[in-house]
Amino acid sequence: MNAEMAMAQRKLTAYFGDVGEIKVLLELLDIGAAVHLITGSDYGWDLHVQVPLIPTNVSDLGDADGWPMSGRAAHVQVKKKSNSKSPSVDPGTIRGWISGSEVGVPTFAFIVLPKAEFYLSPRDLRTIVANWESGNAKKRGEGKAEVESVTLSLSKAREYNQEKFSWLLHLWTKYPGIMYRSSIEDWTELGRVGLYQEAYQFTWEVVLAWMKTHFADIYLGPGAQGVLRLRDGSARDVRDGPIDFLEATQGADALGIAQAAFLTMYPDKSAVSAEIQELSWGVLQDLEKTIHTLGFRWPKSEFMTTYASSPDISKSREEAMQLVRDVMGYYNKCLAWREQLDSTKQDTVGD
Secondary structure, eight states, X not given: OOOSOOOOOOOHHHHHHHHHHHHHHHHHHHTTOEEEEEEEETTEEEEEEEEESSOOOGGGOTXXXXXXXXXXXXEEEEEEOBTTBOOEEOHHHHHHHHHHHHTTOOEEEEEEETTEEEEEOHHHHHHHHHHHHHHHHHHHHTTOOOOOSEEOOGGGSEEOOHHHHHHHHHHHHHOHHHHHHSOGGGGGGOOHHHHHHHHHHHHHHHHHHHHHHHOOOOEXXXXXXXXXXXXXXXXXXXXXXXXXEOSSHHHHHHHHHHHHHHHHHOTTSXXXXXXXXXXXXXXXXXXXXXXXXXXXXXXXXXXXXXXXXXXXXXXXHHHHHHHXXXXXXXXXXXXXXXXXXXXXXXXXXXX
């Protein structure tokens, strides 16, 4: 008989949890991030993540000596799911994560299983807390005991994919306000038509936000200054509505923002091509129609002041153009992922 006394038993679930947490760390390293462990315990890991300048996959770098890093950062919380029980978090803690995300350091909550990883974005976490608060308000009204902690439900989480997460990490750390106010992170679930509609609407929103930020006076009438004019009705282009943007700096600048988006979506086209011109002018014309319908008032802007850090019109225009280039780069990736998925489905049906 072995005289050595048995120590506490090592649970298989604890082993799988530790392996899963280390795998998340390795996944983050593989997308070019620099990762620093802040805390680690049975309740999960807290990782500080420094983000590459552009979405990166280290395995695709070949003989490169390195890659450029940005000054942006994120936090990753790694939680283990044991058996059928999802991890729970104090609501104050999640609110802290959300507050940090709003000012540019987003927190992602990873949930690790023995053979898979899932994650919740800052927007997902905000929705979960809102639902928790709503549920407790209902319980209070019914005289029932409130739920003290917030459950990070796996049913609300997104399955981890390295390339997709790399792009979302890039966009969340660069444009947190935009990511909170848009459905960009859900574009991967859309088909080609729905994806294009979202991209077009996004471009429209950015053009609106930029113009509304810099041109409070919307109508050019007798003695007024603005960005719109009534057309005189003579020699009107068949595409024009009853109003038109001034053929001046503000109209050309707004058109340039739209062109930056469509040139990224269609890299084989030139700025002077008929397709790019038609799409870009279409954004302005759709905005004109909306303004006219509202009685010469600006529409509500979801993105107002969320991306422009400078009151300088030229600098904020460049920021708007970079925003649409980044997001439409993600649009192109979503198209490619959708085509891969459709191709896999066809192959499966063929077999």
